[in-house]
Amino acid sequence: MSALILILLLPLAGALALAFVSSVRWAGWINLGVAALTLAAALWLGWTVAAHEVVAGLHFRVDAFNVYLVVLTAFVGLTTAIFSRPYMRHVCANARISPPGVRIYHSMYQTFMLTMLVALTTDNLGVLWVAVEGATLATVLLVSLYRTPEAVEAAWKYFILCGVGIALALFGTVLTYFAAQQVLADPTEGLTWSVLYADAAALDPTVMRIAFVFLLVGYGTKVGLVPMHQWLPDAHSEGPTPMSAVLSGLLLNVALYAVVRLKMLVDGSLAATDTPHLAGALLMGFGLISFLVAGLFLHRQRDIKRMFSYSSIEHMGLMTFAFGLGGPLATFGALLHMLVHSLTKSAIFITVGHAAHIAGTQSIDRIRGLIRTQPAVGWSLLLGVVAIAGFPPFGVFASEFLLLTATIQTQPWLSVALLGGLAVACAGLFRHVHPMVYGTPPEGQQPVEANMLPVMIHLGLVLWLGLAIPALLAGWLDRATGLIAGSHLL
Amino acid sequence: MSLTQLPLLEQFVLLQAALVLFLSFGLLSQTRLLAAIHAFAWQGALIAAVTLTVAIAGHAHHLYFSALLTLALKAMLIPWMLHRLVRRLALERHTETLSHPALVSMAAVALVIFSYWVVVPIVAEELTFTRNIVAVSLAVVLIGLLMLVARQQAVAQVLGFMSMENGLFLAAVSATAGMPLVVELGVAFDVLVAMVLFGVFFFQIRDSIDSLDVDRLNRLTETEEETP
Numbered sequence: 081m082s083a084l085i086l087i088l089l090l091p092l093a094g095a096l097a098l099a100f101v102s103s104v105r106w107a108g109w110i111n112l113g114v115a116a117l118t119l120a121a122a123l124w125l126g127w128t129v130a131a132h133e134v135v136a137g138l139h140f141r142v143d144a145f146n147v148y149l150v151v152l153t154a155f156v157g158l159t160t161a162i163f164s165r166p167y168m169r170h171v172c173a174n175a176r177i178s179p180p181g182v183r184i185y186h187s188m189y190q191t192f193m194l195t196m197l198v199a200l201t202t203d204n205l206g207v208l209w210v211a212v213e214g215a216t217l218a219t220v221l222l223v224s225l226y227r228t229p230e231a232v233e234a235a236w237k238y239f240i241l242c243g244v245g246i247a248l249a250l251f252g253t254v255l256t257y258f259a260a261q262q263v264l265a266d267p268t269e270g271l272t273w274s275v276l277y278a279d280a281a282a283l284d285p286t287v288m289r290i291a292f293v294f295l296l297v298g299y300g301t302k303v304g305l306v307p308m309h310q311w312l313p314d315a316h317s318e319g320p321t322p323m324s325a326v327l328s329g330l331l332l333n334v335a336l337y338a339v340v341r342l343k344m345l346v347d348g349s350l351a352a353t354d355t356p357h358l359a360g361a362l363l364m365g366f367g368l369i370s371f372l373v374a375g376l377f378l379h380r381q382r383d384i385k386r387m388f389s390y391s392s393i394e395h396m397g398l399m400t401f402a403f404g405l406g407g408p409l410a411t412f413g414a415l416l417h418m419l420v421h422s423l424t425k426s427a428i429f430i431t432v433g434h435a436a437h438i439a440g441t442q443s444i445d446r447i448r449g450l451i452r453t454q455p456a457v458g459w460s461l462l463l464g465v466v467a468i469a470g471f472p473p474f475g476v477f478a479s480e481f482l483l484l485t486a487t488i489q490t491q492p493w494l495s496v497a498l499l500g501g502l503a504v505a506c507a508g509l510f511r512h513v514h515p516m517v518y519g520t521p522p523e524g525q526q527p528v529e530a531n532m533l534p535v536m537i538h539l540g541l542v543l544w545l546g547l548a549i550p551a552l553l554a555g556w557l558d559r560a561t562g563l564i565a566g567s568h569l570l
Numbered sequence: 571m572s573l574t575q576l577p578l579l580e581q582f583v584l585l586q587a588a589l590v591l592f593l594s595f596g597l598l599s600q601t602r603l604l605a606a607i608h609a610f611a612w613q614g615a616l617i618a619a620v621t622l623t624v625a626i627a628g629h630a631h632h633l634y635f636s637a638l639l640t641l642a643l644k645a646m647l648i649p650w651m652l653h654r655l656v657r658r659l660a661l662e663r664h665t666e667t668l669s670h671p672a673l674v675s676m677a678a679v680a681l682v683i684f685s686y687w688v689v690v691p692i693v694a695e696e697l698t699f700t701r702n703i704v705a706v707s708l709a710v711v712l713i714g715l716l717m718l719v720a721r722q723q724a725v726a727q728v729l730g731f732m733s734m735e736n737g738l739f740l741a742a743v744s745a746t747a748g749m750p751l752v753v754e755l756g757v758a759f760d761v762l763v764a765m766v767l768f769g770v771f772f773f774q775i776r777d778s779i780d781s782l783d784v785d786r787l788n789r790l791t792e793t794e795e796e797t798p
Contacts, residue, residue: 221770229779232777233778239767239771240731243764258746261746261747271750290689
């Protein structure tokens with residue numbers, strides 16, 4: 081319990097303190113320190129959950145499923161903070177932001193971490209909604225941080241689209257609460273997920289069916305499911321790069337986490353009706369469409385960060401599809417994919433941030449010859465793309481292989497679509513990345529100050545997960561699989 | 571069960587809900603910004619009145635607080651903030667011509683019918699009251715959404731956004747007798763922060779495109795040859 085309080089208090093304290101630090105030097109270090117302490121607290125929480133199965137307190141509840149995401153969130157939060165320090169100094173040196181901008185940036189970074197951790201650890205569907213909406217509010221000022229017309233436009237789009245989406249999710253939450261009040265002995269507990277889950281079979285299926293559509297569209301907007309994905313490429317390409325890394329690596333995961341939790345409720349409620357797999361089928365449909373459409377859009381991109389944000393949509397689609405497929409194998413694969421995608425994608429965005437500083441632009445056509453100018457950045461980008469495209473021996477290959485196996489077992493025809501989509505996405509990525517890495521560098525292109533440690537740690541972990549998943553982690557994921565799918569894989 | 575057989579207090583809540591829906595139509599077609607803000611404030615006041623009625627009917631004490639919160643936030647604070655922003659942006663006399671006013675109104679009517687269609691499955695089991703109230707609040711939410719699509723002016727879009735929230739409050743209060751307090755406070759906090767941020771964005775948008783017509787925010791597209 082104390083670890084739980086600590087992981088929420090630390091980012092809160094950090095956010096408040098950083099609101100008053102306008103020296104980019106100090107703010108970077110404080111941000112890093114707070115992130116490191118949060119990771120320590122998250123590991124402590126993980127250890128407690130491993131010992132006691134569930135840690136629960138007023139409105140909060142942590143089990144095997146969310147604790148692994150808590151640790152992942154805190155970890156990516158720390159490595160991105162390491163990257164953000166030199167990045168923001170570079171940005172300040174080029175006078176792209178003012179001292180108030182520095183305060184907003186660091187304070188909102190920690191506020192964002194807070195909302196992510198609250199959303200993950202809460203047991204109350206209402207608090208979950210408040211936290212996910214809070215995440216939008218915390219990041220929207222960061223998207224417009226550079227104040228260019230494009231940045232303001234991206235932020236406005238992000239604000240309105242996510243605000244609308246999340247409002248629909250609140251309507252779904254109200255309907256769920258309404259269904260719960262008809263059956264629960266204590267109606268005030270009608271938003272507590274664990275209580276609802278225990279009584280899921282009694283919830284009125286007609287109301288829950290309508291509620292789930294709203295919830296899926298609402299949280300699906302934040303997952304970036306096509307056709308509600310329009311905000312995602314804009315927000316990723318116009319904001320500061322550390323923000324893109326945490327948006328892709330964390331926010332999308334947390335939104336998907338919310339969808340999966342709600343699917344568990346709806347599955348319980350619909351089990352006895354004539355459409356028991358309605359929620360799963362909806363997830364599969366949305367997931368597959370997002371996966372295929374994003375793969376095609378990858379080919380047309382001219383901005384490096386936009387391209388990788390489409391790759392994020394593609395992978396989120398794949399995970400949504402897998403959770404919709406259900407069953408232990410697909411669920412285990414999806415959980416593993418969440419983990420490796422977060423690590424790989426944040427590593428890629430970090431590298432892209434350095435690459436954009438080297439070339440002085442985000443335009444794919446003008447980023448050339450990274451390996452010759454700065455081999456560390458060039459190789460990291462190449463390896464990151466190899467990993468995200470799903471080549472062995474990286475972890476993404478392992479999880480995609482599991483997902484493909486699960487699809488062949490249950491829906492063999494859909495595996496054709498999956499394989500086709502993977503090939504299209506892979507071609508799209510390499511088509512753009514090859515000249516950026518190998519081409520001839522323009523005259524006078526200089527290396528920049530870059531800290532490649534976070535990238536190496538992330539890619540190292542992804543490689544390790546591809547070669548051999550540690551027994552501890554496999555057991556951890558297996559317990560989460562048992563919670564979601566009802567039976568264990570291992 | 572016909573509506574006239576409902577208890578008087580429930581009939582009263584339905585009447586107020588109908589007025590909220592009516593004001594949504596008013597917001598949608600009101601071209602003068604200040605008048606639209608006033609309509610929005612009245613909508614907020616009506617939601618607070620619904621909350622008060624439900625509180626009296628059900629002897630739910632936490633709803634008295636909730637009614638006060640709604641009144642302060644939706645009927646006073648947010649309209650006042652919008653009013654001040656409109657004055658600071660010198661938009662008092664701003665009128666906006668909807669490109670297809672009749673079409674937009676017809677679409678709103680279609681949304682109301684659609685909302686009733688969505689709640690049809692609940693008819694068999696639930697009371698007439700709940701069905702109507704859920705349909706009306708869904709219609710308010712969807713008309714807010716339509717307003718975001720139909721209006722090009724940033725302030726009008728924010729009004730649409732906020733009236734969506736009004737529809738959600740209406741659903742929460744009348745169909746479920748109010749959300750738990752912690753959730754309600756959280757939602758109110760989010761709405762308030764969102765309003766402050768919208769204010770910040772009005773100035774950022776004006777600085778970047780010299781107008782608040784968000785249709786001119788069109789630099790980010792997929793087909794563009796040279797992404798800036």
